[in-house]
Amino acid sequence: MSASKAGQAGAQDVLSGDHGSAHLIAENVHCVLGDRLVLRDVSLKVSRGERVGLIGENGRGKSTLLRALAGELALQRGQVVRAVAGQVGFLPQQPGFPVGATIETVLARATAEFVDMAERMRAAEELMSTGHDGSSGDGPGKGGSGREDVGKDDLSEVLSEYGRLQDEFDRRGGWELDARVGEVLDVFGLGTLDRLRPTETLSGGERSRLALAELVLAEPAGLLLDEPTNHLDDRAVDWLVQWLAQYQGPCLIASHDRLLLDTAVTAIVDLDGPRGTTVRYGGGYRDYLDERSAAQARWWQQYRAWRQELAETRRKLERATRTGRTFGGMRDSDKLSYNLAGGGAQAAAARATRAARQQLGRLLDEEVHRPPEPLAFQPPESEGAEPSDGVLLRAAGLVVGDVVRGVDLELAPGSLHVVTGANGAGKSTLLTVLAGLRVPDAGAVVGEPGLRIGYLPQESDFSQERRGVLDTFAAHRSAYVDDAARELTRFGLFGTADFDVPVNRLSVGQLRRLELALLFSRRPHLLLLDEPTNHLSLALVEQLQEAIEQFTGPVVMVTHDRALREHHRDNLLELAEGRLAPSA
Known part of the structure; x- marks a missing residue:
C-alpha cells in the first residue's frame, strides 16, 4: 500500500475528526511531465461514501491525477487536499514494495x-x-502494593x-x-x-494482486485505485465489487472495466487533462452512457440547425446582392423614377446585404463542428468471397506446437465466436494462423477466393514508422492523401491536428485508434479481433461493440473483456489444452 505523503509540493493533509466530512480534493492541478502537459488546471472532489469512476482516453492524465492525489507528484500549480482521519491508500498499475519485503x-x-x-x-x-x-514507586497517593x-x-x-x-x-x-x-x-x-x-520474485500480476490485498486488509481512510481489476479473474472481481460496496471512505477508481464501473461506482468523471476538463455524470456506467447518448443527439441537432441557418443566411445574402445589382444602375433619362423607387430599394438591399453578411460572419465564428459518425463497417465490394456452401473460411486439424492441437472451425456469414482461455493457451496464435500470418505445423486453412480478412492484432507494431499519422494511413491504404484525410476523420478517431504527429510518438491508445482506422478502411468480409477493447476509451469501446454486432460477416474475437464475454455468453468457445470447445 502506498500511503499519502504530507509535505509534498501542492499537497496538504487535513486530519478530519468528522468521518462524515472526509473528502479528497484536487484544485486547479497543473502538471507537466518532461515536455508534455498532462493536467491543465484540473479540479475534482470525492466525498465520503462516494466511489467515483475516473474514465477518459489513454494518455489524458488519469494515472497522473491519482499520483497527484496520492502526493507522489510535485505540481506546477494547484493544490491537493486529503481531509481524512488516517492514511490514503494508493494502488498504482505497477506497485512496488520495499527492498527485501x-x-x-x-x-x-x-x-x-x-x-x-x-x-x-x-x-x-x-x-x-x-x-x-x-x-x-513509593510516595504520596501510593497504595500498599506500590501501584497508583x-x-x-x-x-x-x-x-x-x-x-x-x-x-x-x-x-x-x-x-x-x-x-x-x-x-x-x-x-x-x-x-x-x-x-x-520475497516480493521481487513475484510476477507483475501477483505483485498487483498482493498490493490490492494489502489495501483491502488495511482498509485505509481513503482509496485511490488505478485499474484494480487488471489482473483479477471473475471471482476476484465479484468479491472486490462487494467489498467496495461496503467501503465508506472517499474512493476514486480509474478503470476501463465496464462491469466494475456499472456495479461499484456512484458517479463517473470523464477526464481530459490536457484540455483541463472534468465532466461528472451521476450514477453508474449505464447512466453515463445514457447521458452521453443524449449529449450526442443534442450535438447532431445543433449541427443540423446551424447548417440550416447557414444555408438560409447565404440565400438571403445572394438575394440581397441580386436586388442591389438590379437597382444598381440609373439611366440619365429616368432619374425621377429611380429616385422614387430605385433609391429606396437599393438602400433596402444594401441594409439587407449588410445584415446577411453580419449574420453569416457570426455563424462562421460560432461554427458547430460536425459530430463524428458512429463506427460502422461498410459493406465489402461484391466481387469475390461468395461461398457456394455458406462457409467463407474453413480450418481443419490445425496443430501449432503444444498450444493448438487439432482445431477445426468453419466461419460462415453471420457467425460470431468469442474465444476465451487462460493466458498462454494459444488464443492469439490461433488467430494469426486463421489470418494467414502463420503456417500451422499440421492442418490447413482454406478461404474463399478474394476473401478480405480484417485482422486486429493485440499489440500494434509501428515502432519503425517515422511518417506522420496521415501519411502512414495513406501509405497503408494506397490512397491519395486527400481521400485518406476524409476517411481518417470520418469516425472522429483522429483530428487534423494529429495528422503530422510521427506514428512512433503516438500513445498506445492512439496506436490502437490507427489500427482501428485501417481495419474499418479495408471493408473486410471477415473479422479476426485480438483483444479489440484494449487501450480504447469506454465511449469508443461501446461504438466498436455495436459495429461488431452490425457486421454481417463472420467474427472471431479473443477477449478478456468481461462485459463483452457476458454480452456474447451464448457464443463462447474455450481454448484449453490445445482444444477448442464450447465454454461450459
Whole structure:
C-alpha cells in the first residue's frame, strides 16, 4: 500500500475528526511531465461514501491525477487536499514494495493497525481489571502494593476508549483477522504462495494482486485505485465489487472495466487533462452512457440547425446582392423614377446585404463542428468471397506446437465466436494462423477466393514508422492523401491536428485508434479481433461493440473483456489444452 505523503509540493493533509466530512480534493492541478502537459488546471472532489469512476482516453492524465492525489507528484500549480482521519491508500498499475519485503512482511504492514488496537485493548483491560495503571514507586497517593490507583474519572475515560476500540475492531473484522487474511489471499489467487517468498520474485500480476490485498486488509481512510481489476479473474472481481460496496471512505477508481464501473461506482468523471476538463455524470456506467447518448443527439441537432441557418443566411445574402445589382444602375433619362423607387430599394438591399453578411460572419465564428459518425463497417465490394456452401473460411486439424492441437472451425456469414482461455493457451496464435500470418505445423486453412480478412492484432507494431499519422494511413491504404484525410476523420478517431504527429510518438491508445482506422478502411468480409477493447476509451469501446454486432460477416474475437464475454455468453468457445470447445 502506498500511503499519502504530507509535505509534498501542492499537497496538504487535513486530519478530519468528522468521518462524515472526509473528502479528497484536487484544485486547479497543473502538471507537466518532461515536455508534455498532462493536467491543465484540473479540479475534482470525492466525498465520503462516494466511489467515483475516473474514465477518459489513454494518455489524458488519469494515472497522473491519482499520483497527484496520492502526493507522489510535485505540481506546477494547484493544490491537493486529503481531509481524512488516517492514511490514503494508493494502488498504482505497477506497485512496488520495499527492498527485501516478503509476502509476510507486506501482510504484517497491512494488519499493523489491528495489532496496535489489540494491544491497546489488552492494556485497557488490565487497567480495568486491576484498577491501576501499572506504575510503581513509593510516595504520596501510593497504595500498599506500590501501584497508583486509577480514579473514577480516569476509569471512565479508559472504559470509553476501550468501547471505541472494541467497536472499531469489531466493525473492521479484527476478531476474524486470521480468517480474513486467508480469505483475501485465496480470492486474489495468492493463497498457495509461500508467505516467506520475497516480493521481487513475484510476477507483475501477483505483485498487483498482493498490493490490492494489502489495501483491502488495511482498509485505509481513503482509496485511490488505478485499474484494480487488471489482473483479477471473475471471482476476484465479484468479491472486490462487494467489498467496495461496503467501503465508506472517499474512493476514486480509474478503470476501463465496464462491469466494475456499472456495479461499484456512484458517479463517473470523464477526464481530459490536457484540455483541463472534468465532466461528472451521476450514477453508474449505464447512466453515463445514457447521458452521453443524449449529449450526442443534442450535438447532431445543433449541427443540423446551424447548417440550416447557414444555408438560409447565404440565400438571403445572394438575394440581397441580386436586388442591389438590379437597382444598381440609373439611366440619365429616368432619374425621377429611380429616385422614387430605385433609391429606396437599393438602400433596402444594401441594409439587407449588410445584415446577411453580419449574420453569416457570426455563424462562421460560432461554427458547430460536425459530430463524428458512429463506427460502422461498410459493406465489402461484391466481387469475390461468395461461398457456394455458406462457409467463407474453413480450418481443419490445425496443430501449432503444444498450444493448438487439432482445431477445426468453419466461419460462415453471420457467425460470431468469442474465444476465451487462460493466458498462454494459444488464443492469439490461433488467430494469426486463421489470418494467414502463420503456417500451422499440421492442418490447413482454406478461404474463399478474394476473401478480405480484417485482422486486429493485440499489440500494434509501428515502432519503425517515422511518417506522420496521415501519411502512414495513406501509405497503408494506397490512397491519395486527400481521400485518406476524409476517411481518417470520418469516425472522429483522429483530428487534423494529429495528422503530422510521427506514428512512433503516438500513445498506445492512439496506436490502437490507427489500427482501428485501417481495419474499418479495408471493408473486410471477415473479422479476426485480438483483444479489440484494449487501450480504447469506454465511449469508443461501446461504438466498436455495436459495429461488431452490425457486421454481417463472420467474427472471431479473443477477449478478456468481461462485459463483452457476458454480452456474447451464448457464443463462447474455450481454448484449453490445445482444444477448442464450447465454454461450459
